[in-house]
Amino acid sequence: MTNKNVTRRGVLKSGAVAGSGLALPTIFTASSAAAFTNEPTGSSVTLGFNVPQTGPYAEEGNDELLAQQLAVEHLNGEGDGGCLNTFSSKALKGNGILGKKVEFVTGDTQTKSDAARASAKSMIEKDGAIMINGGSSSGVAVAVQGLCQEAGVIFMAGLTHANDTTGKDKKANGFRHFFNAYMSGAALAPVLAAEMGKERRAYHLTADYNWGWTQEESIVASTEALGWETVNTVKTPLASTDFSSYIAPVLNSGADVLVLNHYGGNMVNSLTNAIQFGLLDKVANGKDFKIVVPLYSELMAAGAGENIKGVLGSMNWNWQLQDEGTKAFVKSFGEKYGKPPSNSAQTCYAQVLLYADAVERAGTFNPCGVVEALEDFEFDGLGNGPTWYRGADHQCFKDVLVVRGNENPTNAYDTLEIVEITPRAQVEYDPEHPMFAGGELGKCNPGA
Amino acid sequence: MLGLNKKDTSLLIIVALLTLLAPFILNPFPEGSAMAQFNAGYPDLMQRFVIFGIFAIGFNILFGLTGYLSFGHAAFLGVGSYSAVWMFKLLSYNVIPAIALSVVVAGLFSLLIGFVSLRRSGIYFSILTLAFAQMSFALAYSVLSNPKFNLTNGETGLQVYADDPQILQGANSPDLPHLFGLPMRATYTMDVGAWSFDFNAGYYLCAVIMMVVFYLAIRIFRSPFGMMLRAVKSNQQRMNYTGLNSKPYTLAAFVISGMYAGLAGGLMAAMDPLAGAERMQWTASGEVVLMTILGGTGTLIGPVLGAGFIKYFENIFSKINDNVLHSWFAFLPDGLEDAVVFLIHPFIGKGWHLTLGILFMLVVIYLPGGLVEGGQRLLKRFKRKKKDTDDAPSGKTEPAE
Numbered sequence: 001m002t003n004k005n006v007t008r009r010g011v012l013k014s015g016a017v018a019g020s021g022l023a024l025p026t027i028f029t030a031s032s033a034a035a036f037t038n039e040p041t042g043s044s045v046t047l048g049f050n051v052p053q054t055g056p057y058a059e060e061g062n063d064e065l066l067a068q069q070l071a072v073e074h075l076n077g078e079g080d081g082g083c084l085n086t087f088s089s090k091a092l093k094g095n096g097i098l099g100k101k102v103e104f105v106t107g108d109t110q111t112k113s114d115a116a117r118a119s120a121k122s123m124i125e126k127d128g129a130i131m132i133n134g135g136s137s138s139g140v141a142v143a144v145q146g147l148c149q150e151a152g153v154i155f156m157a158g159l160t161h162a163n164d165t166t167g168k169d170k171k172a173n174g175f176r177h178f179f180n181a182y183m184s185g186a187a188l189a190p191v192l193a194a195e196m197g198k199e200r201r202a203y204h205l206t207a208d209y210n211w212g213w214t215q216e217e218s219i220v221a222s223t224e225a226l227g228w229e230t231v232n233t234v235k236t237p238l239a240s241t242d243f244s245s246y247i248a249p250v251l252n253s254g255a256d257v258l259v260l261n262h263y264g265g266n267m268v269n270s271l272t273n274a275i276q277f278g279l280l281d282k283v284a285n286g287k288d289f290k291i292v293v294p295l296y297s298e299l300m301a302a303g304a305g306e307n308i309k310g311v312l313g314s315m316n317w318n319w320q321l322q323d324e325g326t327k328a329f330v331k332s333f334g335e336k337y338g339k340p341p342s343n344s345a346q347t348c349y350a351q352v353l354l355y356a357d358a359v360e361r362a363g364t365f366n367p368c369g370v371v372e373a374l375e376d377f378e379f380d381g382l383g384n385g386p387t388w389y390r391g392a393d394h395q396c397f398k399d400v401l402v403v404r405g406n407e408n409p410t411n412a413y414d415t416l417e418i419v420e421i422t423p424r425a426q427v428e429y430d431p432e433h434p435m436f437a438g439g440e441l442g443k444c445n446p447g448a
Numbered sequence: 449m450l451g452l453n454k455k456d457t458s459l460l461i462i463v464a465l466l467t468l469l470a471p472f473i474l475n476p477f478p479e480g481s482a483m484a485q486f487n488a489g490y491p492d493l494m495q496r497f498v499i500f501g502i503f504a505i506g507f508n509i510l511f512g513l514t515g516y517l518s519f520g521h522a523a524f525l526g527v528g529s530y531s532a533v534w535m536f537k538l539l540s541y542n543v544i545p546a547i548a549l550s551v552v553v554a555g556l557f558s559l560l561i562g563f564v565s566l567r568r569s570g571i572y573f574s575i576l577t578l579a580f581a582q583m584s585f586a587l588a589y590s591v592l593s594n595p596k597f598n599l600t601n602g603e604t605g606l607q608v609y610a611d612d613p614q615i616l617q618g619a620n621s622p623d624l625p626h627l628f629g630l631p632m633r634a635t636y637t638m639d640v641g642a643w644s645f646d647f648n649a650g651y652y653l654c655a656v657i658m659m660v661v662f663y664l665a666i667r668i669f670r671s672p673f674g675m676m677l678r679a680v681k682s683n684q685q686r687m688n689y690t691g692l693n694s695k696p697y698t699l700a701a702f703v704i705s706g707m708y709a710g711l712a713g714g715l716m717a718a719m720d721p722l723a724g725a726e727r728m729q730w731t732a733s734g735e736v737v738l739m740t741i742l743g744g745t746g747t748l749i750g751p752v753l754g755a756g757f758i759k760y761f762e763n764i765f766s767k768i769n770d771n772v773l774h775s776w777f778a779f780l781p782d783g784l785e786d787a788v789v790f791l792i793h794p795f796i797g798k799g800w801h802l803t804l805g806i807l808f809m810l811v812v813i814y815l816p817g818g819l820v821e822g823g824q825r826l827l828k829r830f831k832r833k834k835k836d837t838d839d840a841p842s843g844k845t846e847p848a849e
Contacts, residue, residue: 053798106769108798113605113724121492121720122763125635125646139603143722146607150624150633164604208590209603237590238603440610 036366037152037447038128045100045365047072047352048107048129050120050144051158055111056265057136059299060344064134064158065106066337067345071352074332075102082332083353086325086381091360098359109135113143120144124151130365131156131355134348138162138211145174152447154367156351159344161263161295162211163218166395167436172444173367175374175389177354177396178347179427181215182435184294184314185222187400187422191312196257196290198227203255205246205270207262208235215261217435219294223259231255236262236270243270247277256284259292267293268303275307296403298342301415308405308415315401317343317383318418325383340413350382354389371444386424392431393441400427456666459748463662467655470494471645478642485772486764491635491648493763495719497756498654499712504739504751505658505665506708510701511737512746513674515681519574519733520561520581524554524706526588526728528713530599533606533723540616541608541625543632543653543718547711554710555703562702566695569684581733588725605724625718627653632719650719657715658752661708666748668704677701709736742811744818753819758804765800 040046049068052061073079077094084092096102105127107119116135123129131154135141141160148155149171157165157176161184166176192200202223206212212235220230231253236246247270250258258279262270274280274291282289296313319330319340329349333341341349354374362369375391384398403416429436452460466473475489488494507521528550535546565576593602600606608614625632632650639645668674676697679687687694717723726732735758743754773789773796780788795803815821 054801058798105767106797108766112726113603113722114726117720117722118492118496118763119767122490122767125492126487126490137603139605139724142604143607143724146722147720168609169604169607209593210601211603213595235590237586438611442610 035446035448036368038124038130039448040100040128040130040365043100044103045097046123046127046129047102047104047355048120048123048127048132049104049134049348050107050109050116050123050132051134051348052111052136052140053106053108057111057159060136060159060264060297060342061109061134063299063342063345064136064348067333067341067349068104068133068352070333070336071349071356072102072104075352075356079336080332081328083325083329083349083382086328087353087357088380089357089361091357092353097356098363098365102356105129109137109140109144111137111140113139116140116144117147120147121151124148124153129153131370133351133355134158135160136344138165139209141165141174141176142169142210145169145171149173149442149445152367152445154355154370156348156355158348158351159297161215163214163435164210164439166393167214168439170393170395170439170441172371172394172441175351175354175394175396177351178344179314179316179398179400180395181211181218181294182429182433183400183427184215185218186427186429187314187402187420188219188292188294188312189222189226190422190426191402191420192223192228192292193226195312197287200228200257200287200290201231201255201285202228202257202259203231203250203253204233204259204261205243205250206233206235207238207266209238211263212238212261214435215294216259219259219261219292221435228257236266238266240266241269243273244277246270247273247279250274250279251277251282254285256287257290257292259294261294263295263297264300265303267300271304271307271311280310296416297344298340298413298415299344301405302412304405309407311405312419313403313405315343315403315416317346318401318403318416319346319413320416320418321383321401323381323383323385325381329383346383350384353382354379367446368444388424390431393436397424397428399424450663452663452666452670456670456748460659460663460666463749463752464659467498467658468652470497470651470655471647475643475645479644480642482776485768488760488764489646491633491646491651492719493759494646494648494651495654495715496759496763498651498658499715499719500736500739500755500759501752502654502658502661502715503709503712503736504743504755505662506705506712507736508705508740508745508747508751509665509668509677509708510705511740512751513669513677513681514698514701516566516569516698516702517574517737518565518577518702518705519730519737520565520577520579520584521705521709521736522728522730522732523561523581523584524558524709525713525716525732526584526723526725527557528554528710529717529723529727530588530606530713531710532714532717533608533721536608536614536625536717536721537606537612538615540614540618541621541623541721542616543625543627546625546718547657547714550710550714550717551707552710554713555707558703558706558709559699562699562706566698566702578730578733581728582730585725585728585730588728593725600723600725602725605722607722625650625721654715654719657711661711662748662752669748673697673700738808742808742818744820747818747820750818750820757819761800761804761807765796765803766798768796770797 051064074082109116120132133156135158138160141157145155155174163181206216279289291311293313296315301308358370358373362373377389380386387398400422402420404419406417471489475487477483531553532546532550535549561580588600592599622631634649636647680694739754740751744750777785777788
């Protein structure tokens with residue numbers, strides 16, 4: 001069974017095998033000639049769309065994918081051009097990017113950091129993607145952003161709302177168009193004060209992960225600044241589907257507002273439980289009980305159905321806005337897919353156009369040129385009003401919407417009504433704000 | 449050679465050739481051709497092939513030899529990844545200490561879990577390991593990632609930040625995982641005509657390590673210790689009645705396979721310095737069970753084949769979208785094209801699980817011995833065609849593989 005004979009021949013053979021194994025790495029010392037990662041040399045350029053196609057955020061992901069495909073069509077001069085006609089920068093001509101036809105590859109993040117990085121890597125290494133766009137979770141965004149920084153490609157984040165994405169985890173090669181938890185808090189607080197008064201006692205249920213914490217921190221800070229009192233903050237496991245055991249204690253806690261720092265399926269379930277417990281019919285401390293969902297999305301609203309009526313929240317964008325950019329985008333999206341786009345779709349669409357435009361203005365696909373073109377870029381006409389891509393942390397600053405679940409929806413998509421458009425100045429903050437401090441952008445990395 | 453018999457030596461050589469020549473074997477189609485979609489020879493996927501190969505080889509030492517079905521092996525993989533990233537954060541980006549620590553920590557962790565879980569066998573053992581793995585996942589996902597004591601960085605995954613101590617990091621050493629200055633990301637691309645082959649440093653590190661641990665696995669399989677483990681599988685009760693305490697053997701097998709898993713986890717972190725909690729989830733544990741069964745339980749090369757098979761599906765099939773399908777079937781008339789795409793659509797892209805599930809069922813029903821059995825049957829058929837006499841049983845008892 002075992003053979004312990006050491007022969008001269010055996011030693012020689014083993015030595016030769018081991019030696020050739022050790023010698024292998026020497027072939028890597030040759031360096032390549034390209035100026036940056038995946039420099040497009042042919043007549044086309046490949047973008048990578050990395051969105052969740054399975055898992056809890058699959059619906060958001062598929063909506064993002066539709067919007068990204070639409071953006072590619074518009075860049076290539078197909079369709080009606082959408083926001084290319086309303087965009088304040090006129091660098092894009094509808095002939096691709098820098099004359100190269102735009103192609104794209106897709107990947108499935110599965111809303112898992114590991115899987116997202118694997119699919120982003122395969123797009124970069126196998127398909128030669130020059131940038132990665134999309135995603136629907138902050139954890140994934142931070143993970144993929146780190147990867148893109150190391151690999152030397154540009155990352156245009158999709159739906160990511162945690163402060164960390166452009167806070168302590170910010171990276172020079174990463175850009176976020178979506179708003180963040182701090183902005184939600186800053187936009188919501190005045191509306192909450194106006195609707196519910198300044199003497200409220202809030203109870204927080206928070207999804208127990210990075211995004212939940214930063215959102216809770218932001219909302220607690222901005223409501224306490226109003227004079228609200230925070231009764232309790234309870235973390236719920238992300239995988240929970242039944243929140244009854246978390247809702248029951250709320251009734252006896254002396255709170256009169258419930259803040260649900262949940263997203264996606266979590267939010268649908270916790271809100272449904274809260275309604276089943278009749279929270280909204282209760283009177284606590286002599287006031288009507290209220291529920292707040294700081295981060296809203298159309299798809300969540302559709303999932304929660306009747307239950308969201310009257311519940312307040314914030315959004316990055318809504319298809320019911322009346323500016324030219326929104327109208328153009330909603331029109332071409334609606335004509336192609338037969339439904340209005342969600343706010344995650346809009347952010348991904350805008351990100352693709354912003355990237356393409358930055359490349360045109362920089363005159364190169366080199367990530368460092370693109371970073372320079374995007375930093376402190378002021379633009380308008382993509383649906384969010386005048387917007388500023390701040391250079392210090394690569395965060396977009398624009399108006400934030402406060403919305404309410406529609407009491408009398410007229411059709412299936414009319415689930416939310418816009419309560420207030422919070423002006424940009426009110427949600428701006430210092431890059432060194434304590435909720436964002438701790439990270440550094442570093443230098444842009446062109447790879448190669 | 450190396451203390452192996454002839455058959456095992458040739459198996460080892462075959463594995464060595466397959467891994468060393470993988471960049472050629474996995475990229476059979478010219479770049480830019482329609483079939484290039486099926487090329488798998490890019491660094492990330494090749495690394496995954498061998499890393500999950502290591503994981504499955506280790507799992508097979510436990511499951512294939514002793515028959516103890518652990519549903520919690522992903523926990524060791526995750527622990528290995530976390531320790532490796534912590535080494536990057538504290539010491540330097542050199543992968544050697546990271547990989548070493550990941551093996552050690554996973555070994556200790558599996559000793560602890562194995563000590564408790566191995567008090568039971570059969571389904572109870574499986575459930576215990578599953579419970580431990582889910583506990584580890586919950587710990588990594590939320591409990592150990594609170595701002596006060598942040599060991600795992602929760603959902604975002606543990607990463608290296610610029611302000612980490614990295615006390616041994618030299619001024620000139622690369623700012624990403626490297627082996628004494630050779631970055632794991634370094635790739636040499638060889639263009640031959642229309643073909644392009646990637647030779648990646650990280651892949652070859654993993655490949656060399658896999659050959660070493662594959663060799664170790666052969667030695668374990670052929671050793672008296674391996675025989676003892678097989679005895680546990682065939683009838684543990686009888687072994688106990690003869691007065692032999694089988695627990696040290698099973699615990700040793702458990703720890704060894706845990707260390708294999710830790711090594712795989714450490715390598716994963718070395719290739720890509722991020723450790724996510726979902727590596728520890730029960731689906732990840734289930735995946736390695738599937739790999740082993742798909743490839744062939746108790747065989748030496750089966751788990752490696754199974755790992756490659758599943759990772760190929762996960763990465764290649766999931767990327768075929770409707771656009772790609774339309775371009776393939778563009779030669780058909782419009783209505784027919786749409787119909788064909790509609791029919792295939794559920795099985796590709798996000799439906800890759802469905803395709804894999806069907807294949808898994810077919811394999812389990814028609815090839816209970818996994819892919820290895822399929823290969824053996826094919827081989828037999830070819831041999832029979834050549835000469836009919838070679839098929840007689842040899843008369844003496846032989847090990848199952």
